[in-house]
Amino acid sequence: MPSDFETIPRETGAADGAPPRSEVSLTINGRDWSGVIDNRVTLLDLLREEIGLTGSKKGCDHGQCGACTVIVNGRRVNACLSFAVMHQGDAVTTIEGVGRPDALDPLQAAFVAHDGYQCGYCTPGQICSAKAVLEEIAAGVPSHVTRDLEAPIATTAEEIRERMSGNICRCGAYANILAAISEVAEGAR
Incomplete structure (x- = not known):
């Protein structure tokens, strides 16, 4: 059988x-x-x-x-x-x-302005992730650190760090990456 x-x-x-x-x-x-x-x-x-x-x-x-x-x-x-x-x-x-050398996306320009890279290996993933992070926040998608689910989500350093935590920079350019993303978020407001 x-x-x-x-x-x-x-x-x-x-x-x-x-x-x-x-x-x-x-x-x-x-x-x-x-x-x-x-x-x-x-x-x-x-x-x-x-x-x-x-x-x-x-x-x-x-x-x-x-x-x-x-x-x-x-x-x-x-x-x-x-x-x-x-x-x-x-x-x-x-x-x-995302952008072209002659027409950089605002995030790409901010990464350049803030030295948000060193070796550059992680930079493409960092920029793609950062674009999605800013869109998530604008759409009201909460993260683990979002304090008030009823209010609009503020683009704070804490929110950005939490959401970008899956992107590793072995060179340690995190402060510059945060500054670049924060600048673009501030300009979007």
Whole structure:
């Protein structure tokens, strides 16, 4: 008598033993992209290896450093922890979509003005995360340090530090990063 498990169809690769592949369509930095990819490819590897957008960095590859942070549908995501096939139809913004050398985003300009970087390895993830942080605060999304859930959330140093805590800077430019984000938040008010 066959077990119940033998009757459940399993996803398998091609007849030759190749891993399963799927067609994926994304909007990346405002441009449509489609391709057939291995289901095991992370969003970070798709962006860097397949598409050539190398601004997002592979730091720890475990979701602990934030160097790979991108914005997906307005929310920050550690691209190293997310399979690309999970983002079918999503809008992805990488650091390449934030600004250009001749037209810096206000956060990029503030990072330059405040020396919010040293080696620069974490900077793309820091800037993408900071953009999402400011949008979260403006939308009234509370954090663990938000004191009053009834009142508008103030863009305080405490709020920024808490929300940016998933982005590590091994050079220790935290005070400058905080100053850059605070300047942009103040200008947005």
